[in-house]
Amino acid sequence: MKIYEPRTGRYAPRLGRYATESTRYAPVVRIYRPKPQKYVPNQELQVHTKELTAPYKYPRAIEIIEELPKTTSGKIRRVELRSAEQK
Numbered sequence: 001m002k003i004y005e006p007r008t009g010r011y012a013p014r015l016g017r018y019a020t021e022s023t024r025y026a027p028v029v030r031i032y033r034p035k036p037q038k039y040v041p042n043q044e045l046q047v048h049t050k051e052l053t054a055p056y057k058y059p060r061a062i063e064i065i066e067e068l069p070k071t072t073s074g075k076i077r078r079v080e081l082r083s084a085e086q087k
């Protein structure tokens with residue numbers, strides 16, 4: 001299954017589902033990987049991100065998490081993502 005980035009429609013190779021949170025200075029990207037064989041080295045993720053974004057939009061952190069917090073309707077709970085970052 002190919003994963004496409006939601007806004008650009010570009011193919012995101014082996015990325016899996018992800019969520020971004022903007023902070024005052026730079027975005028933080030959290031990636032959910034459903035299976036261990038979908039592993040992508042952080043260096044490859046950084047190169048992929050640099051190719052697609054402007055320098056000021058480059059994420060200050062890329063975090064791999066076990067599961068994206070979701071509501072009962074399937075939407076990502078960004079409040080929980082923000083609270084996890086503050087801890």
